[in-house]
Amino acid sequence: MxxxxxxxxxxxxxxxxxxxxxxxxxxxxxxxxxxxxxxxxxxxxxxxxxxxxxxxxxxxxxxxxxxxxxxxxxxxxxxxxxxxxxxxxxxxxxxxxxxxxxxxxxxxxxxxxxxxxxxxxxxxxxxxxxxxxxxxxxxxxxxxxxxxxxxxxxxxxxxxxxxxxxxxxxxxxxxxxxxxxxxxxxxxxxxxxxxxxDLKAFAPAARPDPDALKALAPLLPRTSTLLAASTHEGEEAPVLEAFARRWRADPAARLILAPRHPRRAAQIAALIERAGLGHALRSSGGLPGPERPVLLADTMGEMALWYALAGVSFVGGSLVDKGGHTPFEPAAAGSAILHGPHVANFAAAYAALDRAGAAEAVAGADGLVTALAALDGPEQIRRAACASDVLAGLRARAxxxxxxxxxxxxxxxxxxxxxxxxxxxxxx
Structure with missing residues (x-):
């Protein structure tokens, strides 16, 4: 002491x-x-x-x-x-x-x-x-x-x-x-x-700001938008590598990159540039577009907005050993879930989701590219609905x-x- x-x-x-x-x-x-x-x-x-x-x-x-x-x-x-x-x-x-x-x-x-x-x-x-x-x-x-x-x-x-x-x-x-x-x-x-x-299992779904959602939705078509949520150092590089490959094959693809710690924005911006991608900075009011397919979400308190805009969410803290972040938030927003191998913080929830085919584990850039290729609009909707059912069952039994x-x-x-x-x- x-x-x-x-x-x-x-x-x-x-x-x-x-x-x-x-x-x-x-x-x-x-x-x-x-x-x-x-x-x-x-x-x-x-x-x-x-x-x-x-x-x-x-x-x-x-x-x-x-x-x-x-x-x-x-x-x-x-x-x-x-x-x-x-x-x-x-x-x-x-x-x-x-x-x-x-x-x-x-x-x-x-x-x-x-x-x-x-x-x-x-x-x-x-x-x-x-x-x-x-x-x-x-x-x-x-x-x-x-x-x-x-x-x-x-x-x-x-x-x-x-x-x-x-x-x-x-x-x-x-x-x-x-x-x-x-x-x-x-x-x-x-x-x-x-x-x-798990208290997060019972938390009500956060609601996005309706005005922000209305303004950004036309720029971020849901079925073409990937969210990398609450990422940690060591995760952005493989996510950007995978997204760059996808974007070059499909220029309509968009990425919302929301780091766990927004103070790392300058470091992440350098990684985006190194990946050959343009980006818009949320804190500066930047908007994504054809020349800036990445929205660097360096703000606090807007995660509900990002989940609402993304048809697919990669949940961070899971490619590196941080235990993974909650799957309950993307499931509540109807976003299909991808995650890395390190999900000890929510092990039971992710195990149930993976068994039901409602979420998918990826090990790096190659795995993320493969997973994204299989997630067209109907598959995104199917997986999100399945995830909602699986997690509702866990809540009912707990x-x-x-x-x-x-x-x-x-x-x-x-x-x-x-x-x-x-x-x-x-x-x-």
């Missing part, structure tokens, strides 16, 4: 600069921004950004329905995540940027909101945040929990901290069986482990958000427990 606090001290200058850039939200980062309403029972729910918070929306909606006595403060590390929660306009739900993981900022935040529990979505394992809540006798829940083999290896190099961290988690529901096993290996007690539930709310209520009590908080462990 000492080494973690030293790292936080070293990071302080960079965080100070970030505060200057986020000046309108600086008070939130410092834990100084309190509730919009009179203080009362609250749940603190945290997700890193849009994807995690979107997956938590069904959970938030059911919790507000079942527990009208509770408020929810939903925090995010990004302003786009904060804006997403605000756009829902859900009753008794407040959106904030998460306080930095310093003990003093967390104590200010906890003191203002008085959360009865902390609910973390997916993989947000901030030690001070977890310990400051748990040490006050308030439960910490990790839902949709994901832990990659690489992350588990890093935690194994800090066994004492890992044991303390897992010991502070009151309840964990993993996204996949492999993550559940990794948390158990780090010390999570079996009685604190709930069923495997425990849902109510299972997780049941676990939360067992921990916080219903009706709300009136016992006073435990004494702050660092006070006198």
């Amino acid at each position: 000492l080494s973690y606090r030293i790292l936080l001290s070293l990071a302080a200058p960079g965080l100070a600069l970030r505060l200057l850039r986020e000046r309108p939200f600086a008070r939130e980062r410092l834990g100084l921004n309190g509730p919009d309403r009179a203080p009362g029972p609250a749940i603190w729910l945290h997700g890193a950004s849009n994807g995690e918070l979107a997956s938590a929306r069904p959970l938030i909606e059911r919790l507000t329905e079942r527990r009208p006595d509770l408020a929810i403060v939903a925090t995010s590390n990004s302003r786009t995540g904060r804006a997403l929660v605000e756009s829902w306009a859900l009753p008794r739900v407040s959106a904030r940027l998460a306080p930095y993981d310093y003990r003093w900022t967390l104590r200010l935040f906890i003191g203002r909101w008085q959360p009865r529990a902390l609910v973390l979505i997916e993989s947000e394992l901030w030690p001070n945040r977890i310990f400051e809540v748990a040490q006050r006798g308030r439960p910490v829940l990790l839902l949709g929990a994901r832990l990659s083999a690489r992350s588990a290896g890093r935690w194994r190099r800090m066994p004492a901290l890992a044991r303390r961290l897992t010991g502070a988690i009151a309840y964990l529901s993993a996204q996949d069986p492999a993550s559940q096993e990794r948390f158990a290996a780090l010390g999570l007690a079996p009685e604190r482990s709930g069923p495997v539930i 425990p849902g958000p109510d299972t997780l709310i049941d676990a939360l209520e067992r921990l916080i009590g219903t009706p709300p427990d009136k016992a006073p908080d435990k004494k702050d462990p660092d006070d006198g």
